[in-house]
Amino acid sequence: MTDDAPAPRRRGRPSRKAAAEGPDTRTRILRAARTEFAERGYDKTSIRGIGKAAGVDAALVHHYFGTKDEVFAAAVELTFEPALVLPAVVGGPPEALGERLARFFLSVWEDPGTRTPLLAILRSAVTHEAAANVLRDFVLRRLLERIAAELDVPDPTLRAELAASQMLGIAMLRYVVRAEPLASAEPEEIVAMVAPTLQRYLGEA
Amino acid sequence: MTDDAPAPRRRGRPSRKAAAEGPDTRTRILRAARTEFAERGYDKTSIRGIGKAAGVDAALVHHYFGTKDEVFAAAVELTFEPALVLPAVVGGPPEALGERLARFFLSVWEDPGTRTPLLAILRSAVTHEAAANVLRDFVLRRLLERIAAELDVPDPTLRAELAASQMLGIAMLRYVVRAEPLASAEPEEIVAMVAPTLQRYLGEA
Structure with missing residues (x-):
């Protein structure tokens, strides 16, 4: 969880800064998704949980990847x-x-x-x-x-x-x-x- | 569920008659176990549910097969x-x-x-x-x-x-x-x- 981004926001709507972080945030979400799916399984993993693990709002997970199935697909591709x-x-x-x-x-x-x-x-x-x-x-x-x-x-x-x-x-x-x-x-x-x-x-x- | 045994007991402790039925009851429980594990999966299958599906008391399932793992082993063997x-x-x-x-x-x-x-x-x-x-x-x-x-x-x-x-x-x-x-x-x-x-x-x- 100690990533390169300084003091990631843990709650609230994504700030303009977070949106501007672009690729790094996307990668962090993706890695969190892979870990969540790996540790909790498909069923118990949620968009909200992925957001929490990545230190971003669930809306940002949606923004980058869409539905849970689409996040899963991206996590599988990463794997x-x-x-x-x-x-x-x-x-x-x-x-x-x-x-x-x-x-x-x-x-x-x-x-x-x-x-x-x-x-x-x-x-x-x-x-x-x-x-x-x-x-x-x-x-x-x-x-x-x-x-x-x-x-x-x-x-x-x-x-x-x-x-x-x-x-x-x-x-x-x-x-x-x-x-x-x-x-x-x-x-x-x-x-x-x-x-x-x-x-x-x-x-x- | 329409087996050869006439009017199977659905509740209560196993009667002497049920115990005397021996092999048939055992087979009926085993088939019910196989169906329950197949339809519900390992996690959601219970000794009680198997008993219910077989039309016998859960105690009789225990009597014939022991623990849930042992019933599962017998059902796998049947398969x-x-x-x-x-x-x-x-x-x-x-x-x-x-x-x-x-x-x-x-x-x-x-x-x-x-x-x-x-x-x-x-x-x-x-x-x-x-x-x-x-x-x-x-x-x-x-x-x-x-x-x-x-x-x-x-x-x-x-x-x-x-x-x-x-x-x-x-x-x-x-x-x-x-x-x-x-x-x-x-x-x-x-x-x-x-x-x-x-x-x-x-x-x-």
Whole structure:
């Protein structure tokens, strides 16, 4: 909460100064939204709560992001930001694509800083239709299309989604259900087992 | 609710007759538990509600199953009953094991009668530590060990779990998030794409 903005206003309507702060305030709200959704879940998070956590009025949250679903979408996008480097992961020696993807995916999930919001998104999507819609229509579709555009195989989007499903299933069993032996396996052991699966879906090498 | 038992008692302590009904009452409670967990989720399901739905006193639910977690475990086991034929699926021509497993798994999820309680278990496990523990310790472990026992590969349990993770991920994207193109793909199209993945994990043929 100790941000760069000096003494953020905690209550009242946004001042002209707050509005003039522009990008910083927007970022602060977005980070607060991500934390709120991650800690409270989709259901219990409110625009008002996000505003409070960001030290701004709820009206300012509305002003920047609109409805709760739209704030959620923006928070999900922020969480998926690391995934935006995926095209860079995809572009590289094609015969080691599966290995690069598997290693990248596990590194994102092994880091608690990215794992916590990802778990929150997963929980929200599984329990709330609205959250599932956001994940599907705003994030997953664009991500899959972006990866598919880099692939030189038939049905690239379906193949990208099957690769995503393999990684999602591993995340479910390793980090959510924590089922053994997957939960305690070394990341590199998993990479070695899973890379050929991703390679077959995406590379057909 | 129109079961074979004539005029089930809706309130009061279990009569000697109810106790004498034994297996039928137990089955009725178990089915009611499965329906309650599927429709209300882990959180909102209570022993009292299960008793009410089964037309018996809550004390009888306790008598047969113990705590809420234990009822949940029994309901999960009932839901996974179709999976008990898995060893039969596993035992068969080894070079087509992946194809048989993929087709069996999709048939279970395509059937709304089995899909609904499976979705409920998934939702409960993702949102409640206790439900995840039950799924992990009572069901998944036994299931994976049973399949692993049929396999002739190194690390059979890890491989069985990786196969399970691939199928779970597909279930998540196709039936929960309903992300395209996987959501609308023909089951046989998915079988054709996924069978080699399962075959590689489990068969090493």
